[in-house]
Amino acid sequence: MREPGAPRVEVGDGEDLVPDGAESLVRAAADEPERAAEAALRPRRLEEFVGQRVVRDQLSLVLQAALGRGRAPDHVLLSGPPGLGKTTLAMIIAAELGASLRVTSGPAIQHAGDLAAVLSSLEEGEVLFIDEIHRLARPAEELLYVAMEDFRVDVVVGKGAGASAIPLSLPPFTVVGATTRAGLLPAPLRDRFGFTGHLDFYADDELERVLVRSAGLLDVPLEAAAAAEIASRSRGTPRIANRLLRRVRDWAQVRGDGTLSLAAARSALDVYEVDVRGLDRLDRAVLDALCRRFGGGPVGLTTLAVAVGEEPETVETVAEPFLVREGLVGRTARGRVALPPAWEHLGLPVPAGSDTLFG
Numbered sequence: 001m002r003e004p005g006a007p008r009v010e011v012g013d014g015e016d017l018v019p020d021g022a023e024s025l026v027r028a029a030a031d032e033p034e035r036a037a038e039a040a041l042r043p044r045r046l047e048e049f050v051g052q053r054v055v056r057d058q059l060s061l062v063l064q065a066a067l068g069r070g071r072a073p074d075h076v077l078l079s080g081p082p083g084l085g086k087t088t089l090a091m092i093i094a095a096e097l098g099a100s101l102r103v104t105s106g107p108a109i110q111h112a113g114d115l116a117a118v119l120s121s122l123e124e125g126e127v128l129f130i131d132e133i134h135r136l137a138r139p140a141e142e143l144l145y146v147a148m149e150d151f152r153v154d155v156v157v158g159k160g161a162g163a164s165a166i167p168l169s170l171p172p173f174t175v176v177g178a179t180t181r182a183g184l185l186p187a188p189l190r191d192r193f194g195f196t197g198h199l200d201f202y203a204d205d206e207l208e209r210v211l212v213r214s215a216g217l218l219d220v221p222l223e224a225a226a227a228a229e230i231a232s233r234s235r236g237t238p239r240i241a242n243r244l245l246r247r248v249r250d251w252a253q254v255r256g257d258g259t260l261s262l263a264a265a266r267s268a269l270d271v272y273e274v275d276v277r278g279l280d281r282l283d284r285a286v287l288d289a290l291c292r293r294f295g296g297g298p299v300g301l302t303t304l305a306v307a308v309g310e311e312p313e314t315v316e317t318v319a320e321p322f323l324v325r326e327g328l329v330g331r332t333a334r335g336r337v338a339l340p341p342a343w344e345h346l347g348l349p350v351p352a353g354s355d356t357l358f359g
């Protein structure tokens with residue numbers, strides 16, 4: 001029997017409990033060339049995962065305890081800006097548990113029925129990775145948190161007065177959710193995660209270790225000074241560090257002697273317009289709009305996003321966290337403001353009082 005308040009999944013009025021095509025929602029993570037290049041560099045085990053010491057230690061305890069008990073661990077939520085290793089950690093969690101991993105994402109699940117199909121096909125102990133979990137539709141979200149808590153989905157067959165709910169029990173499994181915007185997750189869903197790890201930007205020396213490891217895997221000679229240069233221009237983000245490494249390798253192969261030296265790194269990063277602070281085109285466009293167009297702000301996120309031709313979410317989750325961390329941009333109740341280092345970075349005079357706009 002369906003308990004009052006439990007979510008229902010409408011999957012049509014016949015025997016078709018599992019919608020066609022739902023299996024295709026469980027997609028492989030590496031399906032494009034850039035993703036494939038990334039996948040080759042992913043650490044496979046927790047001990048290979050560089051940095052994020054606190055999250056790594058905490059996670060290691062959760063996993064070891066679960067393995068010791070022979071039970072699936074608590075559900076895990078990973079939050080933080082893009083490219084810091086959430087997907088990598090989800091894969092590591094499955095590998096450490098010796099479990100298989102299913103991958104889907106909030107936007108790929110259009111209807112609660114799609115999620116019911118994925119959940120009902122899970123096998124005992126499997127890890128279900130839901131990327132961008134904050135983008136799940138509300139009915140899917142409600143279905144998910146009952147499944148996470150009670151290991152059950154209620155499938156509603158039929159319509160109107162003749163409808164009946166068939167509770168389907170699920171084997172124990174672990175959800176790993178990833179989000180760039182933990183604040184958008186409704187409390188009931190957030191509360192179902194027994195462990196939440198927040199990933200923060202990496203320090204330069206950690207990125208150097210990521211680069212040295214990647215250069216070893218790619219079998220390219222990377223000089224220490226070049227590693228330091230690439231690390232310092234990688235926005236605290238391993239994905240960017242690895243991407244820049246591949247571009248420096250291209251430059252060294254085509255215009256240099258194959259060695260990734262400091263000179264090769266600098267020349268390549270100039271070609272790709274990555275500036276000395278690691279800011280890319282979008283970052284600079286945001287600073288430029290803030291300072292030149294809006295006189296330093298405050299300006300609302302949507303207006304700023306329109307000015308740089310991007311979605312507000314992209315500006316907020318991709319550019320802004322790093323600009324804020326670098327002390328270039330401030331967030332105030334009235335909008336975004338340019339801080340003195342932003343003006344200096346653009347080579348513009350710092351307007352009087354721009355440091356007091358913040359707060």
Ligand SMILES: Nc1ncnc2c1ncn2[C@@H]1O[C@H](COP(=O)(O)OP(=O)(O)OP(=O)(O)O)[C@@H](O)[C@H]1O
Pocket residue numbers: 038039041042043048049050051052081082083084085086087088089131178180210238239240242
């Ligand atoms: N701690 C780390 N040590 C070594 N390499 C890492 C680490 N974290 C991430 N990487 C590398 O960075 C790349 C991007 O990581 P990943 O795809 O896990 O990021 P993400 O946080 O899931 O990003 P998104 O939210 O955009 O999907 C991976 O290919 C991996 O090689």
